[in-house]
Amino acid sequence: xxxxxxxxxxxxxxxxxxxxxxxxxxxxxxxxxxxxxxxxxxxxxxxxxxxxxxxxxxxxxxxxxxxxxxxxxxxxxxxxxxxxxxxxxxxxxxxxxxxxxxxxxxxxxxxxxxxxxxxxxxxxxxxxxxxxxxxxxxxxxxxxxxxxxxxxxxxxxxxxx
Numbered sequence: 114x115x116x117x118x119x120x121x122x123x124x125x126x127x128x129x130x131x132x133x134x135x136x137x138x139x140x141x142x143x144x145x146x147x148x149x150x151x152x153x154x155x156x157x158x159x160x161x162x163x164x165x166x167x168x169x170x171x172x173x174x175x176x177x178x179x180x181x182x183x184x185x186x187x188x189x190x191x192x193x194x195x196x197x198x199x200x201x202x203x204x205x206x207x208x209x210x211x212x213x214x215x216x217x218x219x220x221x222x223x224x225x226x227x228x229x230x231x232x233x234x235x236x237x238x239x240x241x242x243x244x245x246x247x248x249x250x251x252x253x254x255x256x257x258x259x260x261x262x263x264x265x266x267x268x269x270x271x272x273x274x
Contacts, residue, residue, distance in 0.1 A: 117232050117234075117245050118220050119242065120243055120244055124241060127139050129206050129207055131207070137204055143240055145180060146237060147179065147180050148179050148180070148233065149219070149233070149234040150167060150182070151231065151233070152229060153185060154186075155194075156191075159231075159252070160185070161199065163255075164183055167256060168200070170256045170260070173256075174260075177264070179235065180203070182205075183201070183205040183206065184206040185205070186212050186213050186227065186228055186229055188209040189207040192205035192207050213228075216229040231248040231250050231252070232248070233254060235262055235263065238269075246258050
């Protein structure tokens with residue numbers, strides 16, 4: 114496993130496809146919290162469990178003012194089919210071309226396999242990493258670490274006051 118970006122680092126911006134004809138940039142979320150969930154591949158069993166869990170927990174993430182973005186090196190067409198089949202209610206970013214460029218910028222690309230590591234980041238309102246976690250590729254990291262980190266962050270009302 115590589116060395117991922119740590120808390121305090123500026124979160125690298127990206128502008129990548131979420132559908133075959135639509136892009137999304139991290140900078141569009143400035144002023145809001147964003148959970149970046151890097152994962153190896155659509156359709157793999159562990160990834161399916163992880164993304165389905167996050168879909169269920171999405172209302173809890175949003176209670177803390179956080180949006181969720183899934184990111185893998187799969188293409189936009191694959192993401193679109195995967196999101197539809199699993200009824201996912203959050204965007205999946207296609208880190209497809211150049212392959213793994215976003216994951217590399219976060220230290221979360223597995224060159225030996227050509228896929229993203231299973232890495233999690235919370236980007237705060239100022240665009241800095243507030244929390245990060247690297248999980249073994251075969252292990253679903255669950256949602257508890259994300260929720261604990263969100264709970265420890267200052268309340269949004271206090272931040273925006």
